[in-house]
Amino acid sequence: MxxxxxxxxxxxxxxxxxxxxxxxxxxxxxxxxxxxxxxxxxxxxxxxxxxxxxxxxxxxxLPHPAHSPDLAPSDFHLFGPLKRHSGGMAFESEDDLISELRNWFDNLDVDFFRVGINSLWSRWQKCIDLHGDYVEK
The missing domain is CATH 1.20.58 (Methane Monooxygenase Hydroxylase; Chain G, domain 1)
Incomplete structure (x- = not known):
């Protein structure tokens, strides 16, 4: 190493x-x-x-096929809603950005996280079945 x-x-x-x-x-x-x-x-x-x-x-x-963003909950579940929330916002400082992100996360319903994690299993299985190919929604 x-x-x-x-x-x-x-x-x-x-x-x-x-x-x-x-x-x-x-x-x-x-x-x-x-x-x-x-x-x-x-x-x-x-x-x-x-x-x-x-x-x-x-x-x-769990096995993770190479180059498979389909299995990262941040990619398939988090970034879209975060982008919709913060689209068009401008931040004066890094602290302002961090504050807004914390506020956004604090106000998410627990079901938001549950749905993202629960959908991971089916996405993982599809990805494995397709030998790492892209998983369509």
Whole structure:
């Protein structure tokens, strides 16, 4: 593994540690039943350090065909509504932008997130069935 990759893999493993701790606090039974994770094939996700972390904690990884934005809930569920909400807005500072984003997220109904996550399974299955080809709505 090259030295350039290691910091990114280390950072990703720290993120996984924070995720594991959040699950432990909010849904402790989930860790005992097993975690199934979908992440893409980015270098930090496929690095040896990350793979060792995932094996250590027994987290299962769903296959993710290369170049498949169809499986990123941010791409197929989040960015469209966010673009419609913020279209035409101008921000004087980064803090103003962050404030508006936080406000938007805080006011989303929990069903918005539920729909996005629940639709992931069918999109994933279609993508796998099509061997990574584009998934039509």
């Amino acid at each position: 090259s030295k350039r990759i290691t910091p990114f893999a280390s950072r990703y493993c720290r993120t996984l540690n924070r995720l594991k701790e959040a699950i432990r606090c909010k849904r402790p039974g989930l860790l005992r039943r097993g975690v199934v994770l979908l992440h893409d094939n980015a270098t930090p996700h496929s690095a040896n350090l990350t793979q060792q972390w995932l094996q250590r904690y027994g987290w299962e990884i």
